[in-house]
Amino acid sequence: MATNEIQDVSNLFRKHFNQTPAYTVRAPGRLELLGNHTDYNDGLVMALAVNRYIAIAVSPRADGKIELVSSAFPNKESFSVDRIEKNPAAPWADYVKGVLLQLRKRGVHFNGFNAAIHGTIPIGAGMSSSAALEVGTALAVRKLFPFKLRPGGGLDEAPQRDSKGELPPIPPAERLEFAKIGQAAENEFVGVKCGILDQISSLFGKAQCVVDIDCRSLTVENPPMPGEAVIVCNSSVKHELVGGEYNELRQNCENAARKLGAKFLRTVEVKDVEANKAKLTQREYECARHVTTEIARVVAGGKALREGDHQQFGQYMFQSHESSRDFLKNSTKELDILVDLASKHPACLGARLTGGGFGGATINLVRHHEALSFMEYMQREYEKATGIKMTPIACEIVDGAA
Numbered sequence: 001m002a003t004n005e006i007q008d009v010s011n012l013f014r015k016h017f018n019q020t021p022a023y024t025v026r027a028p029g030r031l032e033l034l035g036n037h038t039d040y041n042d043g044l045v046m047a048l049a050v051n052r053y054i055a056i057a058v059s060p061r062a063d064g065k066i067e068l069v070s071s072a073f074p075n076k077e078s079f080s081v082d083r084i085e086k087n088p089a090a091p092w093a094d095y096v097k098g099v100l101l102q103l104r105k106r107g108v109h110f111n112g113f114n115a116a117i118h119g120t121i122p123i124g125a126g127m128s129s130s131a132a133l134e135v136g137t138a139l140a141v142r143k144l145f146p147f148k149l150r151p152g153g154g155l156d157e158a159p160q161r162d163s164k165g166e167l168p169p170i171p172p173a174e175r176l177e178f179a180k181i182g183q184a185a186e187n188e189f190v191g192v193k194c195g196i197l198d199q200i201s202s203l204f205g206k207a208q209c210v211v212d213i214d215c216r217s218l219t220v221e222n223p224p225m226p227g228e229a230v231i232v233c234n235s236s237v238k239h240e241l242v243g244g245e246y247n248e249l250r251q252n253c254e255n256a257a258r259k260l261g262a263k264f265l266r267t268v269e270v271k272d273v274e275a276n277k278a279k280l281t282q283r284e285y286e287c288a289r290h291v292t293t294e295i296a297r298v299v300a301g302g303k304a305l306r307e308g309d310h311q312q313f314g315q316y317m318f319q320s321h322e323s324s325r326d327f328l329k330n331s332t333k334e335l336d337i338l339v340d341l342a343s344k345h346p347a348c349l350g351a352r353l354t355g356g357g358f359g360g361a362t363i364n365l366v367r368h369h370e371a372l373s374f375m376e377y378m379q380r381e382y383e384k385a386t387g388i389k390m391t392p393i394a395c396e397i398v399d400g401a402a
């Protein structure tokens, strides 16, 4: 696994800790392909794990301290295993600390360690660098202090290393527990009430395939992805208070579901939303309308993919963006410009904002042979329209972590 990230993170580790790391892990970022803000509504969503990673290099230490360095932030973060608390000077470490606390809650025992973190996922682009860091942290702790998560809670007997010192692969049911730990870390420690999309995508990705998630049954399928190019355009505009805005959307969805007599919007249909509009506030109506139509779009998108109708699938991507923009209202001027420009390029099948929104990136499905011309066109036209320099990223669809 001598990829660039692994080499770079090993070098970073050696530079800071003056030793060779005992273990390295990496977890990929993800792109949400279709299904915006459907996951925490018990809905359906499709994603892709892509070849951008968070890599972590670790070694145990004997003094009960944990020391973290990151290539993305200037200061080291150091704390004792007995005192895992937030440090406002190093908010990036919260994702690691949140996971450590969740593992402890599950009964996992760990001692001190050194860790270096290096990533190739652009931060704030909506490609889930945070979930990759959470997943990577849990995998790194497993390498250092082997444990086996029992589906539904608790631990089973720890796995044994083979003659080469390797641990057995993590079966799917246990991988789901890793995803839940990452999500709980973010919900309870970081304070973003995210769904489980990002963590599942990072763990259940499959090369050239979609991660197709049913968030009610927590089942995952990996249908093949057509051989089109997947291109990310990062608007480079991040809005403040992302956590606050995200949690507010979730609250509106939950309120709407309750007023419509459901636990989650998954079981509500758009006609019920329309018929009961008077029961809802304007924002609840808008959020419910987006989520119910979006879940239906994921169903229809799945059918189009299976039938090989990429043109139709792309249309659902455009419709998804319009619904996010007009109803969920988590788009931005810059994301709208990116989607509008993409829609005018003949090789673009579909484009939409990807992830939480309020800034970040768009995902574009583009005819393979014209990917380069599309990228040049987007770079040129986005700068013309906004004055912002942006380099589109062509992504490969890869296997998940573990």
Ligand code: GLA
Binding pocket: 032, 035, 036, 037, 038, 039, 040, 128, 194, 195, 196, 197, 198, 355, 356, 357
């Ligand atoms: C963020 C969250 C996910 C999901 C998406 C929107 O990425 O972390 O759980 O809600 O936004 O679909």
